[in-house]
């Protein structure tokens with residue numbers, strides 16, 4: 001080939017390379033820009049809020065700018081320029097950026113605003129201006145805690161007992177109710193009440209601190225929270241300690257057969273019992289806590305609860321049990337219910353109206369039924385021989401749930417009966433007493449005065 005021909009070939013190659021480079025550098029693909037997590041409305045309160053953005057582009061990131069458009073104008077939140085040049089593009093193809101909104105330092109007014117995030121790349125597109133992606137997120141700025149007032153007057157509540165309170169919150173809440181130490185009790189709309197009127201059942205957990213003070217709280221969607229106290233007298237009480245001797249029949253019969261059902265292995269009956277009483281019990285309580293959060297927002301119970309018909313109390317609520325084998329203490333537990341004994345296979349009836357939320361074996365509780373009475377109040381029936389209801393059944397007071405038995409961690413035929421307010425076990429004796437229900441619960445639930 002002649003020099004001229006070589007020249008033409010060279011020119012064609014250079015042109016092709018330039019075209020290829022141009023093709024690559026001229027891309028019109030908009031950069032990837034997305035906020036992590038919830039992409040709906042952003043509620044920003046008094047505390048700073050962080051939004052995490054994922055950024056990415058084949059030509060490289062060039063400029064990331066975030067501003068807040070509000071009623072009075074715009075506030076610049078962040079502007080980041082990324083390294084690169086027009087010829088070879090950007091150095092950084094992707095990044096994750098935390099953007100913090102602090103309405104206090106930005107000096108933006110309360111109310112609606114829009115968070116505008118813009119990302120530009122190093123493409124030659126748009127006469128070298130690059131491609132730009134814009135994301136807009138609606139923002140609601142609210143720096144004030146909800147207005148909250150308690151309508152209930154002086155309230156008496158017993159340790160390990162229940163109470164009710166009525167209050168009013170003048171804003172939509174993300175969460176509200178009663179806090180007692182570490183325990184939280186959800187609030188529910190008061191039926192037929194004024195706007196924002198709410199009711200909460202609460203309890204003083206058996207092991208709450210001696211000086212514990214219940215407080216009503218309300219938190220809005222922006223995370224602002226207010227806590228309000230009201231006059232509450234907590235009546236102290238003590239609980240008995242009971243030794244329970246586990247005999248050979250129980251250790252050689254019940255323990256291995258229950259261990260078999262639960263898939264717990266081991267040759268040492270004491271060690272197996274310890275595993276059941278500690279680990280299996282903890283697992284079962286977790287399942288119960290998962291069931292109680294599903295409580296309905298309407299009160300389904302009517303008046304006092306009923307104790308099992310013709311039953312004798314064989315074990316008290318909240319006693320501290322120490323288990324002994326051959327004179328040696330091997331395990332402990334708090335007994336959060338009443339043991340009620342009647343004839344073997346006695347009918348077990350719903351202690352009040354409600355909806356069945358659990359109806360199957362549950363570890364140490366054996367065949368177990370849990371009935372939701374609404375407002376976070378539930379009753380639990382354990383060790384049944386048979387269950388006659390299924391999850392979702394609406395049951396009337398005294399409707400049969402099954403028959404008593406000795407399934408689970410039970411030495412003989414009896415009903416283990418418990419009542420929960422939220423995730424806290426409470427003394428059922430109160431709920432069995434019509435006068436107590438009338439004096440302590442009914443006033444907070446009574447129709448609002450005109």
Ligand SMILES: [Zn+2]
Pocket residue numbers: 315335337338339415416417
């Ligand atoms: Zn029991």
